[in-house]
Amino acid sequence: MVEKIISWAIHNRFMVLIGIVMITIGGIYSIKETPVDALPDLSENQVIVFTEWMGRNPQIMEDQITYPLVTNLQVIPKIKTIRAASM
Known part of the structure; x- marks a missing residue:
């Protein structure tokens, strides 16, 4: 298989040259x-923001940590969605 490709390339030097020139022109165009x-x-x-407050129930976490954190994160530009959960 490789011998056939090499033989074809040797006998068709002009086609190989045209192919190389076309690939080079395409590469230059792509770069520009x-x-x-x-x-x-x-x-x-x-x-993902993870907060932990050992010994506190989820309602206290929601009121004192999660809600203020989400409220402050909402002012950041280009934010689409904020999801929060307290466990």
């Missing part, structure tokens, strides 16, 4: 057209 951001967004799509 690909948008590049100076500061790309590397943030996570989801952030």
